[in-house]
Amino acid sequence: MSVAPPSQQQARIPFYRDTRIIAVLLQIIFLFVVVGFIWFLYSNMMAGLRRSNLLPNYSFLSQPAGFPISESPIPYDPGRTYGYAFIIGVLNTLRVSVIGVVLATILGVIIGISRLSSNWLLRSVATGYVELVRNIPLLLQLFFWMIMSQAFPRIQDSINLGGLLYLHNRGVTLTWMREGSSFGAWLIWIGIGGLAGVILYIARRIQFVRRDRPGVALPWALLLAAGVALVGFIILRISSGTWPLALDIPELQRFSFQGGITITTNFAALIMGLVIYTAVYIGEIVRSGIQAVNKGQREAARALGLTPGQTLRLVIFPQALRIMIPPMTSQYLNLTKNSSLAVAIGFPDLFSVAGTTLNQTGQTVPVMLIVMLSYLSVSLVTSLLMNWYNKRIQLVER
Amino acid sequence: MTTESAHARPTNPAMVIWDWLRQNLFNTWYNSIISVLIVALLFQLLSTFLGWLLTTQGWVAVLKNLRLLFVGRYPADQVWRIELVVAMIALLVGLSGGVWKGIVRNLATGFGLILSVLGLLAFTFPNDGLNPFITPPIFLLGSAALVALGVWGGSRLAEAARIPLLISWVLLYPIAILIIRGGVGLPIVETNLWGGLLLTMILSSSGIILSFPLGVLLALGRRSNLPIIKGFCVAYIELIRGVPLVTVLFMAQLMLPLFLPDQVRIDSVLRAMVAVTLFSAAYLAENVRGGLQSLPRGQTEAARALGLNPVQTTLLITLPQALRAVIPVLVGQFISLFKDTSLVVIVGLIDLLGIARTIYSQAEWKDFTGGVWRETLLVVALIYWIFSFTMSRTSKKIEEKMSVGYR
Numbered sequence: 001m002s003v004a005p006p007s008q009q010q011a012r013i014p015f016y017r018d019t020r021i022i023a024v025l026l027q028i029i030f031l032f033v034v035v036g037f038i039w040f041l042y043s044n045m046m047a048g049l050r051r052s053n054l055l056p057n058y059s060f061l062s063q064p065a066g067f068p069i070s071e072s073p074i075p076y077d078p079g080r081t082y083g084y085a086f087i088i089g090v091l092n093t094l095r096v097s098v099i100g101v102v103l104a105t106i107l108g109v110i111i112g113i114s115r116l117s118s119n120w121l122l123r124s125v126a127t128g129y130v131e132l133v134r135n136i137p138l139l140l141q142l143f144f145w146m147i148m149s150q151a152f153p154r155i156q157d158s159i160n161l162g163g164l165l166y167l168h169n170r171g172v173t174l175t176w177m178r179e180g181s182s183f184g185a186w187l188i189w190i191g192i193g194g195l196a197g198v199i200l201y202i203a204r205r206i207q208f209v210r211r212d213r214p215g216v217a218l219p220w221a222l223l224l225a226a227g228v229a230l231v232g233f234i235i236l237r238i239s240s241g242t243w244p245l246a247l248d249i250p251e252l253q254r255f256s257f258q259g260g261i262t263i264t265t266n267f268a269a270l271i272m273g274l275v276i277y278t279a280v281y282i283g284e285i286v287r288s289g290i291q292a293v294n295k296g297q298r299e300a301a302r303a304l305g306l307t308p309g310q311t312l313r314l315v316i317f318p319q320a321l322r323i324m325i326p327p328m329t330s331q332y333l334n335l336t337k338n339s340s341l342a343v344a345i346g347f348p349d350l351f352s353v354a355g356t357t358l359n360q361t362g363q364t365v366p367v368m369l370i371v372m373l374s375y376l377s378v379s380l381v382t383s384l385l386m387n388w389y390n391k392r393i394q395l396v397e398r
Numbered sequence: 399m400t401t402e403s404a405h406a407r408p409t410n411p412a413m414v415i416w417d418w419l420r421q422n423l424f425n426t427w428y429n430s431i432i433s434v435l436i437v438a439l440l441f442q443l444l445s446t447f448l449g450w451l452l453t454t455q456g457w458v459a460v461l462k463n464l465r466l467l468f469v470g471r472y473p474a475d476q477v478w479r480i481e482l483v484v485a486m487i488a489l490l491v492g493l494s495g496g497v498w499k500g501i502v503r504n505l506a507t508g509f510g511l512i513l514s515v516l517g518l519l520a521f522t523f524p525n526d527g528l529n530p531f532i533t534p535p536i537f538l539l540g541s542a543a544l545v546a547l548g549v550w551g552g553s554r555l556a557e558a559a560r561i562p563l564l565i566s567w568v569l570l571y572p573i574a575i576l577i578i579r580g581g582v583g584l585p586i587v588e589t590n591l592w593g594g595l596l597l598t599m600i601l602s603s604s605g606i607i608l609s610f611p612l613g614v615l616l617a618l619g620r621r622s623n624l625p626i627i628k629g630f631c632v633a634y635i636e637l638i639r640g641v642p643l644v645t646v647l648f649m650a651q652l653m654l655p656l657f658l659p660d661q662v663r664i665d666s667v668l669r670a671m672v673a674v675t676l677f678s679a680a681y682l683a684e685n686v687r688g689g690l691q692s693l694p695r696g697q698t699e700a701a702r703a704l705g706l707n708p709v710q711t712t713l714l715i716t717l718p719q720a721l722r723a724v725i726p727v728l729v730g731q732f733i734s735l736f737k738d739t740s741l742v743v744i745v746g747l748i749d750l751l752g753i754a755r756t757i758y759s760q761a762e763w764k765d766f767t768g769g770v771w772r773e774t775l776l777v778v779a780l781i782y783w784i785f786s787f788t789m790s791r792t793s794k795k796i797e798e799k800m801s802v803g804y805r
Contacts, residue, residue, distance in 0.1 A: 027626040034630060041657040048656045119429040120422035121436045135786035136779045137737040139744075140751055144779075147771050337642035344744050351644060364652045372641050372649075379640040 049365075056365040060357075061086075067356050069348045071264055082357055089353030090374055096270060096349060097336040097378075103275045104335060105328075108282025115287045126283070133280045139341055141277060145269035146345040155255060166250060166257065172268050176261040178248035182236040186244035189232025190225075197225030266347040270339070278335045282328065289324035290316060322393055329386035333379050340375075350374055456766060456773035461523060463757045464534075467777070470593015470748060479584065480596060481537050483574045485544055488513065490566055492545035496552015497559050501795050503549070508788065510545035513538050571607055575600070589667035593748040595781065597667070601739040601749065605674035606732050612675065613682025614721075618712065620683065621690055631683070638680035643741055647673045651745045670742045678735050685727045689720030725800070729793035733786045740782075754778040 015021050049055050061083040069076050072088045073095060114126035133141070150169050153159065158168040166173040201221035208215050236244050250260025293316050301311040342349040354371045358364060423433040460467065469480055488509070495506025517538030552559060578600070580586040592600065619631035638646065650673035654664060664672075693716055701711040721728075740751040748756060758771040 023624055027624050030624075030630075031626055044659050045653070045656040048660070117429075117432075118422070118425060119432055121433050122429075125436055125440070131787065132783075135733075135737075135783045135790065137740040137751065137782055139740045140754075140775060140779055140782065143751070143755070144775055147769075147775075151768065340642040340644045341741070341744070343644065351642070355648075358652075364656070368645070368649055368653065371645055372637075375642060375645065376637070376640040 045365075054362050054364070057363065058366050060361045060363055060366075065357070065360075067360065069353065070346070071267065071348065082361070085353050085357065086350070086370060086374075089348060089350035092348055092353075093336070093339055093342075093350040093374075094378070096267070096274070096339045096342065096347070097332075100271055100274045100278065100335050100339065101332050103271065104278040104282055104331075107275060107279035109286050111279055111283030112286025112290070115283060116290060130280050130283060133276060138273060138277045138338055139344060142269060142273040142341055142345050145272045146265070149265040149269045149272075155257075156252075158252060164249065166252070166260075169265065171262050171264045173250045173257045173260050173262045175250060176248045178246050178259070180240075180242040180244045180246055182240040182242060182244045185240075186229075186232055186236055189236070190229045193225040193228030193232070196228055197221040200224050264347075266342070266345055269345055270342050270347050273341075274335055274338060277338070278331055281331050281334070285324050285327045285331065286320075289320035292323050293319045318393075322390075325386060325390045325393065329383060329390075332386070333382055336378055336382065337375065450772070454773060456763075456770040459757055459760070459763050459766075459770035460773055460777050463753075463760075464523060466757065467594050467750070467753050469596045470753060471591045472587060472593070472596060473591065476580075476585070476587055479577050479580075479587075483577055484537075485541050486570065486574070488541040488544040489548045490563070490570060492548015492550075493552040493555075493559065493563055494548075494567075495545070496549040496554070497556060497563060499553075501792060501799070504795075505788070505792065506545055506549055510542045510549075512784070513542035513545065517542060571603065589665045592667060594753045595750050597742075597747065598736075598739055598750040601667075601670060601674055601742065602732075602736040604671045605678045605735050605739065608671070608675040609678035609682050609735075612679035614686055614717070616679060616683035617686035617690060618717075620687055635680045635683050638677055639684070643673075643677050643738055644744055646677045647741060647745045649673065650676075666745070666747060670745065670747055674735065674739060674742075677738075678731070681731055682728070685724050685731055686720060688727065689722075689724035690716060692723055693719055722800075726793045726797040729789055729796070733789045733793075736785060736789070737782065750778055750781060 046055070062081050064079050065082045065085040066078050067085070068078050069085060069088055071092070073091050074088065076084070076088055111126050111129065114122050115130070117123050117126075149171075152167050152169045155168045155170055158166040158173070160166055164175040198221065201217050204215065204217035204220065208217070233244060248259045248261075250257045250262075252258075297315055297319065298311060301315040302308075306314065339349055340351040343352040343355055346352070351371060354367050358367045361367070424430040465474070465477070469477060472480065491506045491509050495503040517535050520533075520535040520538055523534060552563075576582070577584070578587065578592075578596070579589070616631050616635060619627045620635065622628050622631075647670060650669045651666060654669050654672060658664060697715055697719065698711055701715040706714065739749060742749055743752045743755070754774045754777075758769060758774045763770045
């Protein structure tokens, strides 16, 4: 086989057939088209905004907002600025997301395990729940919970659940903790306990390394910390005469509640809807994660004499967790993003505050930018955290 | 994790039941407690629910607003156009069921059955006297008959009809939109009159159909070696996936008119369509990318070795296999898209969910004890549920069939 020397053959390729040049040319054309298109949209927008005298301007952020916000974790009044209102929106979104994620994970794990139960009834109920909730839009479910919670009786005729929990048409009032006068002193005790726990933990770890034998460190450290805190709790009760932290049981006055905390209907409905909806997906992740663990692992664990509980806790779950983390991350992000549906049921989350701001100022571009950037950064931070956790628990292979 | 009995099964039927109960409900002490609790809870829930379901008078609100629920404020004298589209779909579904058998046949049968049941139910509906020519029962039963006819015809034609059928399915969407919106010869029905199930269907089918090519392009772009194209696709996908659909819908409602030149007017249904399409494309791209990544490298290398150029390799070798592998995932995404179209309520469109809200807020029902929201939401939820459940079951079947084919 006589082949022309490579140098000669390459020299004969005309430039318009050289893949390297084609690639560069293609990208340049692509870039021109995209930039040109964006420029076209941008210039249209600026022209339109100039005509209606609404050029993007961020100064409104420091002007008084003038609208009320029905609930807020930090003090707010309509005299505060738009920027401050945005911060409250972000805080409310975060509050819903964090509480929602925690509750949805708990419910989801319960559902996931129920789906695998050997109890036929439990398994069927869990399956029915999943099939029912998964196939109905979240917004419809939110509407349902919203109307449902408003259909509760007036505050005077609240539904009383054991004297600890009251349901009424303005929300849910439940028993909470109240700080006593010695609460500050107790915090010091907790600090000491925590420190002791950390020291014990480190000491145990050093010991394990020296003996070259693994052992249990964290449970003992936690036990020590809790013990110190408990001792402090009792000592403070004796010395000061009041509990550092007491149950705050709500009492029905004429038209309101004394004590306890009241969760508004909007918040309760939003959390209810989000948790019930997201838990289905988390349950499916948990179920498939557990099922994905090799059957031999379970059999080997049983053969080694581990109890079913130990098998689940020490063998199945750590391995299932690895499979579950990435899809779980996207469900947590979904919950955060879905919390923007709050706008439909009147809870003042980021999106709802932004909507009001937009109506009042007409500053479409800055408001949309702020909203998108906020959601993007929340998404980014969550995925970074979960990726870090994912890396930590990944199997380290040779 | 069901435990099968190792010992010989008793033959006495009472013993069989007892055995089953003991193994499945009372095998351990905690399972016994759980079983008893669930039975009590289920009894409580079901008796309350059924008691309400059978005694409530609120159904009249739904029955009186059936037309609103299905087609929104679409002019009554033009409703025959929608009926025509449904009839076309029925015929096509029937023909496909006849030609392809298996899952498609089951779908066609289910569709026909639902149409027949609705048709029989429709005899009891109050007639609003607006369309005297084709009454709902005749239309629904007629469509069911078309499905049956299609199945019969399809099984006669068999193989020969495959290509023409595929082409008809592709043409269905533009033709249906043309008939519904009007234009050539037909009076135009403005999109602001579209509503109810009609709007939900149009939004979701548009989202599915239009986002498909865009999503595939984005997925290919993200896999590309060219840094600028890849960077653009990554940025687009991550940006869209990082924000909620509501923001994209809002963006489309507020910014799209700004972005376009003055003379171009775009109505709010079209804006919602654009938003849903752009949003869905980003998710679809990630799914397709998953399929592309799952292909063994040898496929591309073999194709290149055979002398196919990159475009041919993608179109003939990798893409078909990747798409086939991700069909179940895509169906799952279409289900969520279908459910997500309900968010257009937030930007003021009146889709199926919006109509539900309209119905239960009507002044007529103010005196109704407890309102009619439960009945209305239940009916609407049922409609959503039937569609999503059918899709998810179908996807599961396809998955099972595919995994059998691979092994």
